Amino acid sequence: MNNQRILLSLFAIYFVFAILLNSVGTVILQVINTYDVSKSAASVLEGFKDIPIGIVSFLVASQLPRFGFKKAMLAGLAIVTTACIAMPLLPGFWTAKLLFLSVGVAFALVKVAAYSTVGLLARGRKEHASLLNTLEGVFMVGVLGGYWLFSVFIDSSNPSSTAWLSVYWVLAAICIVAFVLLWTTKMDESGMRVEGTSPRQEFLAMMKLMAKPLVYVYVVSVFIYVLIEQGIGSWLPTFNNEVLKLPAAMSVQAASIFAAGLAIGRLGAGAIMRRLHWYPVLNVCLVAMALLVVMTLPLSSNVQANPDVNWFNAPIAAFILPLIGLFMAPVYPAINSVILSSLPKHQHAAMTGLLVIFSALGGTTGSLITGTVFEVFDGQVAFYLSLVPITVILVSLFFFRRAVERELPGDAEVPANLAS
Template sequence: MNNQRILLSLFAIYFVFAILLNSVGTVILQVINTYGVSKSAASVLEGFKDIPIGIVSFLVASQLPRFGFKRAMLMGLAIVTGACIAMPLLPGFWTAKLLFLSVGVAFALVKVAVYSTVGLLTRGPNEHASMVNTLEGVFMVGVLGGYWLFSAFIDSANPGSTAWLSVYWVLAAICLFAFILLSLTKMDESGTRVEGTSPRQDFWAMIKLMAKPLVYIYVISVFIYVLIEQGIGSWLPTFNNEILKLPAAMSVQAASIFAAGLALGRLGAGAIMRRLHWYPVLNVCLLAMALLVVLTLPLSSDVQANPDINWFNAPIAAFILPLIGLFMAPIYPAINSVMLSSLPTHQHSAMTGLLVIFSALGGTTGSLITGSVFEAFDGQVAFYLSLVPISVILVSLFFFRRAVEGREVGASAKLTV
């Protein structure tokens, strides 16, 4: 088994799915302008993506070791390739819904398979944490590239133009490349499931994981984190456009600072986590996030539209607020790695299934809440509300650390006996 080629395949898959999954904010802005839908109606696109992720993960995560991780990833790539081709051929809001439905179903297959494959390639918690951070860093590089890719096809002078749909031909080509690369890569998936178990037993084993205090504290932490990230990420382009008065293409480009912060934070987190304990690092990150929200949002008040706006005279809030991504970055990979490293390899698929389910639920909840508050009040109020889940996750991480340390002490006691 060629580990380097497998890693390249995983990076290619995660890169293209990063663009598709995190294009929701951009597509929300474009369907509002192109098809004339309301903000609350456009916000359902997050649900069309996240709800299928949760449902499919719940149904199939425990069965993927039996089906095959490589097959699951190939199936996911085939689904999204077809959906990307449909976008420019059949333009309409319903096609956008179909796209994100397809992306959700495919990502449920892909993420469980990718995370489980990481467990096959690594030895020990440090190596696992390093690879997860690198993988999530590549994901955020894809998110960053996606903002600029989409903005290149947006006609700011004609908001109702459908020219932006041509970006999906490029995305279909990237999906096809990833499909071919993976299909030519050999993978050894032995040891990924317990022999002699039935599909029903595998499914109930996943459900039983939820009974463990460590696991339910973990999924609560994941839910809250993704609620924050998707609430900000999905609505930042619209915030830039309506509150900071940036043109549509520039609004999307400015939102890429958020993705760049996430990418840099995650790529750098591996080195930091090797030297420092994850818990104090994440606490500092959460407090910095809250401070940035409190100090930056007042700068977005009463911004006047400027027809000659450019990068040199744009409101300073357009550059500072997205930096919240830099501090947010280490949280998700860190808690995922801590959780998965505490489990045997054959449980990684089931645990990742739970991770994907609660990530999807958190993403949908965050986008819907932010969109509804954005429409009822304004973007400032919507983003100020992020202080609430930031406070909640501070508390949940305290109990998560206690549960992890309690498990480690229990395991050491058994070895001593």
């Protein structure tokens, strides 16, 4: 089994899914302009993506070791390739809903399979964390690239133009390349399931994981984190456009600073967390997030539209607010590494299923809340609201740490060595 080729396949898959999953903020802005839908109506796109992720993960995560991780990832790629081709051929708001429904179903298969494959390749906790860190880092590079890729196809001078739909031909081509690469890669998936167990027993085993205090505190932390990330990430392009008065294409490009912060934070935090315990590092990051919100949002007040706006005279808030991603970055990979490294490999698929379910629920909740507040009040109020879940996750991480130390009394400091 060629580990490097498998990793390359995982990186390619995660790269294209990063673009598709995190394009929801850009697509929300574009469908509002192109199809004349309301903000609250457009916000359901997050639900079309996240709810299928949760449902499919719940139903199939425990069964993927039986089905095969490689087959699951190939199926996911085939689904999204078809959906991408449909976008420019059948333009409409319903097609956008269908796209994100397809992306949600496919990503449920892909993420459980990819995370479980990392467990298959890793030879220890440090290597597992390092691989997971790199995979999530590549994901954020994909998010960053996606903002710029979409901006190339957006016609700011004609907001109702459907030219932006041509980006899906490029995305379909990337999906096909990733499919062929994985198809031609050999994988040995032995040892990833318990022999002699029925599908019902495997499903019940996943449910029993929820009985562990460590696990249910963990899923609360994941839910709250993703609520924050998706609430900000999905609505940042619209915030830039409507509050900071930036053109549509520039609004999407400016939002890429958020993705860049996440990418740099995740790739760089590993070195820090090899030397420091994860808990104080994450607490510092969360406090820094709150301070950035409090100090930056006043700078976005009363911004006047400037027809000659460019990168040199844009409101300073457009550059500072997205840096919240830099401090947000270590939280998600760190707590995932802690939980997965504490479980045997045959439970990784089931645990990842729970991870994906609560991530999806958190993402949908965050986007819907932010979108509704954005429409009823304004973008500033919507982003100030992020201070509430930031406070909640600070509390949940305190109990998560206590649960880790109860479950792994002899290994309480193991997570200090985990890359984020």
